[in-house]
Amino acid sequence: MGRPRKQTAEYFPHYVAESRTKFVLEDGWGNDGYAFWFKLLELLCRSDGHFYDCSSAADRRYLVALMKTDEATADSILALLADMGKIDAQLWKERRIIWCQSLVDNLSYMYSKRTTPAPEKPFSEEFSGQKCGVGEESDAGNTQSKGKESKGEERKGNPSGAAGAAPVKPPRRRKPTSLTKTQEERFNRFWDAYPRKQKIGEAEKAWAKIDPDDALTDKIIEAVRICMTSDYRFREERYTPLPASWLNGKEWQNQYGGEQNGRKKGGGTDGFRPSEGFKRED
Template sequence: MTSRKEVRDLGRSNRQTADYFPHYVGEKSRTKFILEKNWGNDGYAFWFKLLELLCAADGQYYDCWDKMGWEYLLAVTGVTAETAEAILNTLASMGKVDKELWESCRVIWVQSLLENLRQLYSKRTAAPTKPSVDNFPGRRVESPAQEPAAATEAEGTPPAVPEPAPEEHDKPKAPRRKAGSLSAEQAERFDRFYAAYPKKVDRATAERAWAKINPEPDDAATDRIIAAVEAAKKYDSRFRERQFTPNPASWLNAKGYMNDYTGGEQRGNDDGYAGFTPSGGFGSFG
């Protein structure tokens, strides 16, 4: 007969979660340096909270595909969606997060974490293995926290696609642009903005943020956005030190170009960037 202790030990030996992970003190870490340089304490905390989350996850990977999974990651790490996206893209480009799984499936896998837990898993029946992209069929990443497709009226019946009007058949179709990419005209305007912005990090994320501005900035609007950058350099206390300066993507997503410094205070402008009026007043910023 199997004893209770043997049953308990057997259950433990099959677990693919961890209650701890090594945190080496004093070791020069390129990852920590880059995260702290770009995002300060938020970057440092995000990385170690992510490792804690992975340790607690069965199989030691985390799936951000559905909205609830993504929202939970943001709640645990305490950062905005834009910051989380930028940090994870940076970690993927550094090879710390598996690039293929993240970019194709929005699944987070950190191989170095498993290697640091090798001693723990040597006492168990099996260690987790990296999931394959094939384990997540039908995924196509366009934006974070994908919403499930709406159900059709009849189960299993694809939605009807209306036939185009006869006169439309001969109309040339404009080439489809990848979501978040910029036209040549908008790329030139973004280049002007990026050249003026004092902190040059995560350009690709910043380009996606520029592409989301609605309506698309024309030359005049681009001039006003650049004027807003110059005003922020003078009157926004965050721009005095690089470590506190928002990343360009974060500034664009937060509509920093709508801030109005008239009267010596920073405040939102409901009229959009078209109504930006820089002022010589010096504000008090908390």
């Protein structure tokens, strides 16, 4: 059975330098404006396809409740973000859909490790040939670039793309695994969380030998997250253990205290290694 084609993310790059977006939001709404922006990015990360549809009353009410604000304030902040190019203005004004192209662009490193491609802007076919809003580089990553939709259409072999452009071959499918459906679902959670994605077949064999239940799966994934901030080997991918080796060594049982393997605990606050496309804001 093939791996699910997941289009969600468990992290996004949070650039800590000052930015115009954060300044304007804080100036207008204080800490509520700051919290709104980053809670919105978190919501987009965990939403399938990285967009959020506010067209229904129920979904809109959830967004307002999540942001812990009133509807009028939420509308004002989203309108400002659209005007600044932080979210797609056309999608927001015409369909009440929240889409942040710069966030998706800056998740390219994560999607380069998956068989599932990064999602494309919803309804891009309807908006093809029209200019996208361009904002300054933001806390979420790169700016939204012009012509993104038409390039996406070329990749899918859309005849409205470049003349004579041959469609790109679909991604190569992995061989079926020996895991049961339940095992594979649990393994997929571990695989998405583990930063080094190499030798998946060996990792699946190691996972099958452990055959963890839901509780142990949660413990393993939590240990991975702790390693990304507490284990010096996880600072660079080349030093990070292969997933099969990490599992076979039962390293989720390690104690990550003040020192790790003879070295002091290091790393940042989130363990994220930004992609090459992650740029500083002007």
